[in-house]
């Protein structure tokens with residue numbers, strides 16, 4: 001399967017929009033090569049601002065630019081965008097409901113050998129609790145591109161979680177992308193796997209493995225963590241009566257928590273969560289870390305069997 | 313150590329850095345090599361430490377605020393006997409105590425975990441304050457990058473260290489004039505560095521960061537100075553010692569392949 005990093009979907013969208021919309025401006029904080037925002041800089045140097053290693057200022061400047069009618073896209077590693085500058089995100093941007101877009105690259109454990117300091121495993125929790133903020137977690141290159149295009153079309157703050165490593169391309173340029181709507185990737189009636197980001201590919205793999213054992217798993221891709229598609233989740237709970245969530249993030253506060261909130265309130269069913277279990281990341285090769293932290297297809301399969309046993 | 317010995321030691325450290333990065337396949341050679349002479353002088357001549365008892369309370373403290381330059385810290389610690397030299401080759405590998413950025417929970421000799429730039433000088437200032445409260449003669453050293461100086465927290469720390477007149481604190485600025493996206497003045501001009509520290513009440517010393525005589529004199533002056541923290545602004549060359557890496561921004565965060573590792577090691581013989 002073809003693989004491509006989501007961060008490049010982000011920059012491709014920026015360049016496309018930059019050509020037709022003079023209000024698109026891009027900012028970075030000394031990571032323009034890594035986030036790939038330098039591709040925008042090369043085309044539109046006058047609309048690109050490198051603020052240096054100063055992420056709080058990055059979001060502050062973006063806020064100011066939005067107040068002059070620009071559509072700023074602030075790019076840096078997601079640990080700094082969602083962590084270092086969190087209060088700027090909260091109070092300046094979200095509380096004021098400013099039209100600022102944030103591209104957080106190098107999210108998750110796949111960031112690899114840099115280790116825990118650089119592996120953002122908290123950003124879903126940190127962003128989804130903020131009123132007014134839309135949070136996109138694209139699963140592949142095309143979804144990242146569409147999320148970025150959609151972000152520019154919307155009014156208000158948007159956070160896009162991007163990754164460093166190439167991940168399988170699962171959707172096509174034609175696949176629909178609508179904020180707040182989950183995407184049914186595979187039909188199934190026995191159990192539902194609800195995933196986001198890089199774990200969507202693992203979940204599809206898991207569904208294939210389960211099929212060999214005659215277990216039909218539904219797979220739902222939540223590219224829009226906020227607003228969350230409650231309807232598709234409640235329907236899955238009703239129809240399959242067992243749910244597994246899967247994310248490249250801490251279990252606490254992430255997709256699993258978000259889905260649980262919906263399920264418990266509306267149609268309680270057994271639920272198992274795949275994610276990093278309350279530990280920091282560590283250095284290692286990206287794929288090796290996915291195995292180490294039990295984020296692989298086989299781990300999802302095990303969780304599906306566990307939840308099926310609970311379903312009875 | 314005499315200066316001739318320090319030079320030899322620094323050469324070994326540079327070799328260690330290249331070997332470990334070559335084995336890791338990723339990491340940051342540029343800023344590790346630019347800081348090597350400053351770090352060698354500090355670790356081998358200045359810091360009062362006990363490698364066999366890394367938690368000895370009387371030790372001088374060192375904080376690597378620019379945590380991406382972990383290789384130079386690890387090499388110094390290993391050369392001093394904190395852990396076996398062979399372990400250097402586990403850098404950035406799963407299960408290693410040599411994390412991509414220094415982790416104090418994984419390695420004795422690391423005082424606090426770093427890797428997110430701009431945070432270390434505040435911690436160093438806090439340790440210096442604590443030492444004053446204890447009336448201890450512990451000294452605190454903190455290495456920062458010049459790009460790192462763009463973080464606001466650095467100047468909040470500088471303000472507080474000046475305010476509390478922490479003469480037991482010394483900040484070393486590795487002024488290699490490069491960050492990831494290019495020259496400091498082109499990305500986000502943080503110059504003049506000296507005037508900024510002065511304005512916050514610091515003593516400043518400007519030196520050539522690859523001249524051991526100047527380095528040792530600067531550390532000595534810092535130790536003698538009363539009522540003021542000291543900032544040593546050291547002009548350095550990023551990638552120093554490996555010709556193809558010197559002053560090249562592309563060697564900020566990239567490991568040499570097998571062939572270039574061999575070539576670099578040859579230059580460092």
Ligand SMILES: Cc1ncc(C[n+]2csc(CCOP(=O)(O)OP(=O)(O)O)c2C)c(N)n1
Nearest residue numbers: 030343427428429457458459460490491492
């Ligand atoms: C808060 C934060 N922002 C961004 C980064 C990514 N980063 C790692 S090294 C670096 C450049 C550092 O430049 P400088 O401080 O001059 O270090 P040196 O030249 O000594 O390597 C950046 C932006 C980081 N580690 N932490």
Ligand SMILES: [Mg+2]
Nearest residue numbers: 458459490491
């Ligand atoms: Mg520098």
